[in-house]
Amino acid sequence: MGQPRILSGMRPTGPLHLGHLTGALDNWVGLQDSYECYWTIVDWHALTTDYADPSAIRENILEVAVDWLAAGLDPKRAALFVQSDVKEHAELHLLLSMVIPVPWLERVPTYKEQQQNITDKDLSTYGFLGYPLLQTADIIIYKADAVPVGEDQAPHIELSREIVRRFNNFYGPVFPEPKTLLTPTPRMPGTDGRKMSKSYGNAIYLKEPPETIREKLRPMVTDPARKRRTDPGDPDECPVFDLHRAFSSVATQEWSAHGCRTAGIGCIECKMKLADHLIERLAKIHERRPEYASRPDTVWDVLREGAKKARETARATMEDVRTAMKIRYA
Numbered sequence: 001m002g003q004p005r006i007l008s009g010m011r012p013t014g015p016l017h018l019g020h021l022t023g024a025l026d027n028w029v030g031l032q033d034s035y036e037c038y039w040t041i042v043d044w045h046a047l048t049t050d051y052a053d054p055s056a057i058r059e060n061i062l063e064v065a066v067d068w069l070a071a072g073l074d075p076k077r078a079a080l081f082v083q084s085d086v087k088e089h090a091e092l093h094l095l096l097s098m099v100i101p102v103p104w105l106e107r108v109p110t111y112k113e114q115q116q117n118i119t120d121k122d123l124s125t126y127g128f129l130g131y132p133l134l135q136t137a138d139i140i141i142y143k144a145d146a147v148p149v150g151e152d153q154a155p156h157i158e159l160s161r162e163i164v165r166r167f168n169n170f171y172g173p174v175f176p177e178p179k180t181l182l183t184p185t186p187r188m189p190g191t192d193g194r195k196m197s198k199s200y201g202n203a204i205y206l207k208e209p210p211e212t213i214r215e216k217l218r219p220m221v222t223d224p225a226r227k228r229r230t231d232p233g234d235p236d237e238c239p240v241f242d243l244h245r246a247f248s249s250v251a252t253q254e255w256s257a258h259g260c261r262t263a264g265i266g267c268i269e270c271k272m273k274l275a276d277h278l279i280e281r282l283a284k285i286h287e288r289r290p291e292y293a294s295r296p297d298t299v300w301d302v303l304r305e306g307a308k309k310a311r312e313t314a315r316a317t318m319e320d321v322r323t324a325m326k327i328r329y330a
């Protein structure tokens with residue numbers, strides 16, 4: 001028996017930041033040793049919200065792919081590809097849409113939540129409602145055994161399992177139920193203390209040069225109790241310390257926590273020590289990135305090759321699906 005198969009994806013939102021690294025990429029790189037991996041850039045998902053202006057998607061796909069390669073995703077061991085290069089995802093999405101009741105999609109918590117939060121776009125579209133179904137098609141078309149996700153995505157995988165059960169119930173056991181491979185996602189605040197996100201303008205990007213990292217960390221919000229240098233603080237109340245937890249050595253974390261509680265160190269000193277660790281952590285990515293960024297054609301080739309491999313698997317699955325649904329006529 002071959003290695004168990006996993007799939008995960010990212011939207012092409014542009015350059016990746018520290019949240020992507022600790023929440024996904026670090027784990028993905030490690031998983032490549034023990035799983036047959038499919039990593040996909042889900043451009044059709046980007047259209048579910050950005051359909052009115054898709055002009056940035058192409059460039060964003062490239063940025064994501066360059067960051068993936070620089071972070072250590074290995075096209076020799078995994079299929080790295082763009083979702084829309086494997087049209088079979090769309091066919092399976094369509095077929096699933098015949099089978100799945102609309103209320104199943106309407107009750108997905110992020111559906112209502114995002115409609116309320118994203119007010120500058122009309123999200124009352126069919127595509128936006130069907131997004132979890134497309135996500136399910138992305139996963140099960142590879143008969144993935146598991147999906148590495150953070151806790152916030154776990155309900156979506158549960159829905160995929162329900163969808164698989166319903167499909168298999170009608171047509172026979174075509175798909176395995178994908179398991180959730182829960183990956184630890186450390187708290188990753190941005191420079192303003194909110195969750196790190198491109199849309200908040202508070203992100204530190206993987207490609208950022210050392211001096212920009214220092215510039216961004218310098219004004220980062222801290223424990224509000226430390227108004228003056230002489231005020232003691234609490235590292236558990238400080239977003240900077242969350243980053244220390246993710247990137248600094250244990251010795252530095254102890255130094256920072258003690259210095260903070262006793263007002264023995266200043267916040268700038270604490271942040272610059274964090275910057276040292278962060279820059280060291282990103283050094284390999286910085287070393288590899290220019291090589292890929294300067295050769296976009298090579299990166300597109302990698303994605304094309306990945307799509308070839310993915311397509312083979314997806315096509316075989318669609319044969320099974322068409323046979324099971326009795327829509328294979330000749």
Ligand code: SF4
Pocket residue numbers: 222223226233234235238239240241256259260261265266267268270271
């Ligand atoms: S000393 Fe460090 S941990 Fe303490 S408040 Fe300042 S930046 Fe945060």
